[in-house]
Amino acid sequence: MTIEEVRQIILNILADIAPDEDISSIDDNTKLRDQIDLDSMDFLDIVMELRKRFNIEVPEKDYEHLATMAGCVSYLTPLLKDRPLAS
Amino acid sequence: MNKPPRDWLKGVLSAYDTVVIGSGLAGMTSANLLAKLGHKVLLAEHHYNMGGMATWFKRKGGHVMDISLHGFPCGMIKTLRKYWTQDISHRVIQLKNVRFDNPQFSVNTSFDKVDFTNILRERFGILREVIDEFFFTVRDMNFYDEVVMTTRELFEKYFPGRTDVWRFLMEPITYANGSTLDDPAITYGIVFSNFMDKGVFTYQGGTDHLIKEMKQELLRNGVDIRTHCMVEKIYVDDKTVQGVRINGQDIQCKSVLSNSNLLTTIEQLTGEEHFEPEFIKEVKKVRLNNSSCQVYMGIKTGETVPNVGDLLFSSDADEYCTDKILSKDVTSRTFSFYYPEIRPGTNRYSIVSSTNARYQDWANLSESQYKKDKHDLEQTTLDALDKYVPGIRKKVDHVEASTPKTFKRYTLHPSGTSFGTKFEGLKISRDLPNQINGLFHAGSVGIIMSGWLGAANYGVIVANETDKFLRQLTPGLVTASA
Numbered sequence: 001m002t003i004e005e006v007r008q009i010i011l012n013i014l015a016d017i018a019p020d021e022d023i024s025s026i027d028d029n030t031k032l033r034d035q036i037d038l039d040s041m042d043f044l045d046i047v048m049e050l051r052k053r054f055n056i057e058v059p060e061k062d063y064e065h066l067a068t069m070a071g072c073v074s075y076l077t078p079l080l081k082d083r084p085l086a087s
Numbered sequence: 088m089n090k091p092p093r094d095w096l097k098g099v100l101s102a103y104d105t106v107v108i109g110s111g112l113a114g115m116t117s118a119n120l121l122a123k124l125g126h127k128v129l130l131a132e133h134h135y136n137m138g139g140m141a142t143w144f145k146r147k148g149g150h151v152m153d154i155s156l157h158g159f160p161c162g163m164i165k166t167l168r169k170y171w172t173q174d175i176s177h178r179v180i181q182l183k184n185v186r187f188d189n190p191q192f193s194v195n196t197s198f199d200k201v202d203f204t205n206i207l208r209e210r211f212g213i214l215r216e217v218i219d220e221f222f223f224t225v226r227d228m229n230f231y232d233e234v235v236m237t238t239r240e241l242f243e244k245y246f247p248g249r250t251d252v253w254r255f256l257m258e259p260i261t262y263a264n265g266s267t268l269d270d271p272a273i274t275y276g277i278v279f280s281n282f283m284d285k286g287v288f289t290y291q292g293g294t295d296h297l298i299k300e301m302k303q304e305l306l307r308n309g310v311d312i313r314t315h316c317m318v319e320k321i322y323v324d325d326k327t328v329q330g331v332r333i334n335g336q337d338i339q340c341k342s343v344l345s346n347s348n349l350l351t352t353i354e355q356l357t358g359e360e361h362f363e364p365e366f367i368k369e370v371k372k373v374r375l376n377n378s379s380c381q382v383y384m385g386i387k388t389g390e391t392v393p394n395v396g397d398l399l400f401s402s403d404a405d406e407y408c409t410d411k412i413l414s415k416d417v418t419s420r421t422f423s424f425y426y427p428e429i430r431p432g433t434n435r436y437s438i439v440s441s442t443n444a445r446y447q448d449w450a451n452l453s454e455s456q457y458k459k460d461k462h463d464l465e466q467t468t469l470d471a472l473d474k475y476v477p478g479i480r481k482k483v484d485h486v487e488a489s490t491p492k493t494f495k496r497y498t499l500h501p502s503g504t505s506f507g508t509k510f511e512g513l514k515i516s517r518d519l520p521n522q523i524n525g526l527f528h529a530g531s532v533g534i535i536m537s538g539w540l541g542a543a544n545y546g547v548i549v550a551n552e553t554d555k556f557l558r559q560l561t562p563g564l565v566t567a568s569a
Contacts, residue, residue: 017169039162041165041166041169041544041547041548044547044548044551045169047551048124048551048554051554051555051558051564052124052125052554054565055558055563055564055565056564056565056566056567057555057558057559057564057565057566057567058567059566059567059568062567062568075567076567079565079567
């Protein structure tokens, strides 16, 4: 998976969690919760989705890396780069 | 000839990924999520109805009584949408008329931050800056904070000596989660902020409709639901969950998610011998929360009740006082009014009075005394309600009361606790899987995990951990690292 594809996967997950939010204009370097209405339960949903879709476990101490889109992409790309997009 | 007893476990599998014990809101929500995540789930409920405290009952004359439907915070809409269905979440409606009536003040409110701010300024004469700072402080409280301050100290800091303001801020939360002035302030702050966000909400269609919808969704997702099924034992070997015994039958499972009371789960279902002695020492310190009495009043067909409020916090006590609130000599009652809008098309009304109560005040009465005290409770409640709905005795044709003993019978909670355990139970609940592999608990603990929203969300939090545990049992799960 490319960096762009990883970014798109995060966007897909966010779209499921927050269907009423406009996620098309997300700024990669601003905290996600400052741009869309996300609470701690929503972040838990992101963790559950990553486990379900890709068998990736994000330890609680690393949740901070998911705070921005750029953080998500740089944190997850090493784990996803060798996977096909279809998974 | 006697018919053989029905086998409620007919067709059950020999093994499951997870057995969920109890179908309260936390149990149902976790069962649903785990099934959606692909696990094989058995949901065992001892009662014939699902829902736990989110329940209802029917009586002759077409009466349907809701136990706890009014009300919950706005956040429930999102929780229902994400972990249940769009259709369920769309039925959530606001209760716009919350009323207080006591010797210190009479106030109507929509129970949100804007209206509370206005009332605190205009009715109670509090400065805007103080109100804003108070709201900021409670909003900022979170689950992970160290416990430093009690609610009493919090109120004393912002509204010193203003027992009228304390009552205005506290009475509804005592009704919602049983917390008192002497509990940690975060147990107050988190729940209060959740309500202040947008107000108080309820479910249009009634509890029976909601639970029926949830049952359908559980079945769609493949949960094996078994009512009349009492889990008698959780089998543990080598610090690991092996299975359960239900109605005398052994069933294997990799994990157990107990929505039974925390202390019941540890002491009775699992057995203290399976835990570290140090852990059990902490378990012994966990206090149960109090229980409740309720009086259910069904209005005759064709009779009406004017809109006198959706929730009415009424009290004859001079001041807010925990002891008085729990006393068998009732001075404070919360009336929940169920108008026909709650069950569109039925044109029926019911009113439920709730008071917090102590189990020991009701547990040891003789049968005749118990009956008499229940009757007195019904009559004094009708007297109190007559002030708000004149002629109420002519309008009702069904009145009955429940006590802490009733709650114990239906939920099996020790001492009939209607709000689980006090704050210290949360740490024990969270720590269970560190003691026994595959043993999880989700249910009312620590007050903030109580009530409709707290219970459902705690079910999600614990289902996430159960999912993680189950996936770690098979190779393939990759742990990320920064």
